[in-house]
Amino acid sequence: PSTIFTYGILMNCCCRTRRPELGLAFFGRVLRMGLRTNVVVATTVLQCLCGAKRTDEAVDILLHRMSELGCVPDDFSYNIVLKSLCDDSRSQRALDLLRMWENERGVCSPNVYTYNTVIHGFFKEGEVSKACNLFHEMAQKGVPPNVVTYSLTIDALCKARAMDKAQLFLRQMIHKGVRPNNVTYNVMIHGYCTLGQWKEAGKMFREMTRQGLIPDIVTWTSFMASLCKHGRTKEAAEFFDSMTAKGHKPDLVMYHVLLHGYATEGCFADMINLFNSMATKGTRSVSRCMDLFNSNICTLQNG
DNA sequence: CTGACCCGAC
Numbered sequence: 001p002s003t004i005f006t007y008g009i010l011m012n013c014c015c016r017t018r019r020p021e022l023g024l025a026f027f028g029r030v031l032r033m034g035l036r037t038n039v040v041v042a043t044t045v046l047q048c049l050c051g052a053k054r055t056d057e058a059v060d061i062l063l064h065r066m067s068e069l070g071c072v073p074d075d076f077s078y079n080i081v082l083k084s085l086c087d088d089s090r091s092q093r094a095l096d097l098l099r100m101w102e103n104e105r106g107v108c109s110p111n112v113y114t115y116n117t118v119i120h121g122f123f124k125e126g127e128v129s130k131a132c133n134l135f136h137e138m139a140q141k142g143v144p145p146n147v148v149t150y151s152l153t154i155d156a157l158c159k160a161r162a163m164d165k166a167q168l169f170l171r172q173m174i175h176k177g178v179r180p181n182n183v184t185y186n187v188m189i190h191g192y193c194t195l196g197q198w199k200e201a202g203k204m205f206r207e208m209t210r211q212g213l214i215p216d217i218v219t220w221t222s223f224m225a226s227l228c229k230h231g232r233t234k235e236a237a238e239f240f241d242s243m244t245a246k247g248h249k250p251d252l253v254m255y256h257v258l259l260h261g262y263a264t265e266g267c268f269a270d271m272i273n274l275f276n277s278m279a280t281k282g283t284r285s286v287s288r289c290m291d292l293f294n295s296n297i298c299t300l301q302n303g
Numbered sequence: 304c305t306g307a308c309c310c311g312a313c
Contacts, residue, residue: 008304015305040304047305079306116307152308186309221310256311 004030008041011048020051039071046077050084058084059097075108079117086121094118095130112138116148123156131156147173151184158191163200166191180211186218193226221254228261236261237270 007030014023027045030037042061049058058081066073078101085094095118098110115138122131135153139145145153150173157166166188173180185208192201201223208215220243227236240258244250255278262271 005304010304012304038304043305074305076305083306111306113307118307120308146307148308150308155309158309181308183309188309190310216309218310223310225310251310253311260311 002033004035004038004041007035008038008044011041011044015044015047015051018051020048023048024052037069037071039066039074039077042066042069042071043074043077043080046080050080053088055081055084055088055090063100072106075111075114078110079113082114083117086117086124089121089125091118091121091125091127091130094121095134110138110141110143112143112146112149115143115145116152119149120152123152128156128160144176145173145178147178147181147184150178151181151187154184155187155191158187158194161191161195163191163195163197180208180213182208182213182216182219185213186216186222189219190222190226193223194229196226196230217248217251217254220248221251221257224254224261225257228257228264231265233258233261233265233267 007026011023011026014020014026024045027041027048030041046058046062049055049061062073062077062081066077078097082094082097085091085097098114098118101110115134119131119134122128122134131153135145135149138149150169154166154169157163157169170180170184170188173184185204188204189201189208192198192204205215205219208219220239224236224239227233227239236258240250240254255274259271259274262268262274
């Protein structure tokens with residue numbers, strides 16, 4: 001009953017559970033069985049290669065081998081490989097590939113995911129002007145920046161301690177009708193907290209809730225991290241306690257932040273207590289991954 | 304069956 005679709009699902013699963021080589025092994029079976037590959041499965045192969053840190057092979061397949069397999073790369077194919085190049089700190093190479101894609105004039109062209117990926121890559125590498133050029137270019141080419149584009153730009157400005165410019169961008173996006181989301185406000189709040197500008201952070205927090213947005217675990221964690229960095233771990237701990245008392249489940253990052261705070265201030269007894277409560281409460285991220293894997297295995301067997 | 308952004312870390 002195995003069709004190319006079931007292999008696609010299985011390979012995707014291997015990728016998500018961090019077993020890209022296994023996914024590639026399944027693709028080997030697809031080839032041996034003589035099943036006809038479609039563009040989604042070919043793109044999943046790219047994803048597996050990228051996950052296995054074999055980006056150059058992914059580029060080669062994207063540019064040369066996909067047509068041999070009888071399919072045309074689509075926007076997903078390009079975006080996945082571009083992301084991998086950017087993750088490897090080769091954003092300029094990603095931009096070159098983006099240019100090649102534009103010149104192909106095929107069925108699809110770079111979209112908002114594409115630009116966001118490469119802009120983010122440039123910001124991460126400190127290539128601010130290249131990132132800004134792309135920001136302007138996308139709008140000119142009829143791809144308006146969305147909430148992600150603005151959020152990652154605002155994040156870069158905040159990390160460069162340019163809070164005034166970040167604030168300007170926030171106003172600009174609202175003016176252009178792009179609604180800020182939790183991420184947008186989280187990076188602003190984190191920016192102000194990092195600089196110890198608690199008052200401004202509070203303003204952002206109130207603006208966020210006024211917009212009907214609900215602060216999430218990232219909001220709280222970054223707030224706690226800033227408290228710890230300013231030698232106020234005790235307040236961070238009180239915050240943590242009130243959160244858990246309200247039934248909010250801390251995640252691994254939140255524990256790490258508080259543990260690191262305790263460690264910095266030499267509160268070793270508190271560290272041990274927290275460590276023990278961490279072990280009993282546990283985190284479910286790993287088991288969730290396994291659930292995903294199992295349900296997809298079932299799909300395969302039923303197919 | 305597929306893609307982009309925020310919190311830690313040494």
